[in-house]
Structure formats: C-alpha cells, structure tokens
Amino acid sequence: xxxxxxxxxxxxxxxxxxxxxxxxxxxxxxxxxxxxxxxxxxxxxxxxxxxxxxxxxxxxxxxxxxxxxxxxxxxxxxxxxxxxxxxxxxxxxxxxxxxxxxxxxxxxxxxxxxxxxxxxxxxxxxxxxxxxxxxxxxxx
Numbered sequence: 001x002x003x004x005x006x007x008x009x010x011x012x013x014x015x016x017x018x019x020x021x022x023x024x025x026x027x028x029x030x031x032x033x034x035x036x037x038x039x040x041x042x043x044x045x046x047x048x049x050x051x052x053x054x055x056x057x058x059x060x061x062x063x064x065x066x067x068x069x070x071x072x073x074x075x076x077x078x079x080x081x082x083x084x085x086x087x088x089x090x091x092x093x094x095x096x097x098x099x100x101x102x103x104x105x106x107x108x109x110x111x112x113x114x115x116x117x118x119x120x121x122x123x124x125x126x127x128x129x130x131x132x133x134x135x136x137x138x139x140x
Contacts, residue, residue: 024083025108027140028097034068034087035060042073045127054128061088061116061129075101086131088116094131110137 037060038053053069060067069086080101087095094113101107114133 024099025139028085028099028108031085031087031097034066034089037067037069039070040072042071051128057086057088057116058118058129061094064090064092066090095137096131096134108139110139111135112137 037056083099085097
C-alpha cells in the first residue's frame with residue numbers, strides 16, 4: 001500500500017498521548033540499536049523536547065547517519081497504547097514500525113519510506129518534517 005500524501009510528524013488527528021505499556025514483538029525488541037533522538041508522547045508535539053528530537057532526525061537523514069525516534073500515543077477509538085518507531089539508517093533506508101494497538105500483542109506494521117522532507121517554516125504546525133512514499137513491508 002503506497003502512501004499518497006505525507007505523514008506529518010508530530011501531528012496526530014486520531015491520537016492522544018500516553019507513555020509506556022507497549023508490548024512489542026521480538027523483531028522490534030531485538031532491532032538493530034540506533035542512536036536515540038528522543039522518545040516522546042504525542043501530547044509533547046511542538047515542545048522543545050519534541051522539536052529537538054525532530055531536528056536530530058532531520059540531521060541524521062541529511063548527513064546519512066543512523067538515528068531513531070519513538071512517539072507514543074493512545075488510540076482514541078480503542079484506548080490502546082500505540083507507538084511509532086521512526087528509523088533512519090546511514091545507507092539511506094528510512095523505516096517505521098507502527099504499533100497500532102489493539103490490546104495484548106497489538107497490531108504491528110512495518111513500512112519502508114522514500115524520503116524525510118523538511119517542512120518550510122511558514123507551513124509548520126507541530127512538525128518539522130514529513131515522511132513520504134511509504135510502502136508496507138511484511139512483518140517478520
């Protein structure tokens with residue numbers, strides 16, 4: 001499934017914040033460690049710590065370094081904990097692991113994306129970048 005638009009990072013139309021409680025499968029828990037740009041709650045969108053974590057991801061992407069950013073939220077429809085793991089690799093790979101909640105083991109998706117794009121200043125709301133051209137990959 002191809003993402004036609006962009007995913008505006010830091011904006012969450014259907015989410016409210018929460019930390020913790022994510023029960024991740026082994027392929028997420030045992031993922032390759034990358035330098036952490038930040039682990040935030042979606043309610044922190046636009047705060048200095050959120051913006052700093054986004055700047056860190058932009059810098060890693062633009063300089064071809066490794067980095068990871070984790071955003072926690074709660075699905076307003078189900079009350080389930082959710083998380084998005086954004087990962088950039090020095091080889092230009094941009095991937096995301098999404099815990100869509102659903103209780104218990106949760107429902108996980110894995111995406112590979114084409115680009116992380118800086119959002120011009122006047123258009124910024126809470127996000128400094130968009131993630132574009134995402135394709136769903138098989139979950140290990």
